[in-house]
Ligand SMILES: [Zn+2]
């Protein structure tokens with residue numbers, strides 16, 4: 035069974051996730067740790083729980099989700115996997131950091147590319163499916179545990195909200211399709227661990243989300 039631990043990091047209040055199972059193998063998803071204090075919180079948790087970090091994943095590469103990429107790669111000697119269509123997003127982070135006045139920003143390179151339906155992400159006794167859910171970012175993916183009924187959803191679907199589509203590379207219609215055609219069919223009982231804010235469920239959002247739920251159409 036996968037345990038999901040979240041941390042809220044950086045000025046954008048981004049949720050960073052550590053997933054691990056009974057084998058103590060762990061994944062880090064969207065490491066937003068930006069200060070040495072935040073880096074310490076992450077490494078302390080991993081040390082205290084005696085976790086072996088085996089892989090680093092990004093749901094998408096907006097700056098708030100990738101601040102800690104290089105730190106995690108260096109600290110745990112793991113590979114970074116992203117969707118290839120989000121490489122331009124990753125490459126634009128340096129510019130974004132200057133625009134937001136956040137310095138220094140350490141750039142990172144992906145080592146592996148994710149693709150929907152190709153290989154599941156395996157760690158310990160567990161696995162996650164990769165779902166391609168573009169719209170908020172061109173190469174946005176979600177990670178789905180069928181066994182434990184949850185989604186690490188990044189910035190696609192939030193409690194009573196959806197991802198912004200006013201950045202370059204965004205596509206509002208694609209975002210709505212991603213939610214309605216990829217996430218909602220997973221099932222109402224799925225818990226959504228979002229990139230910002232509190233957890234929600236597919237059932238709650240399918241019924242009540244003001245942007246994409248039944249009330250919206
Ligand atoms: Zn984002």
Ligand SMILES: [Zn+2]
Pocket residue numbers: 046048096098099189229230
């Ligand atoms: Zn975000």
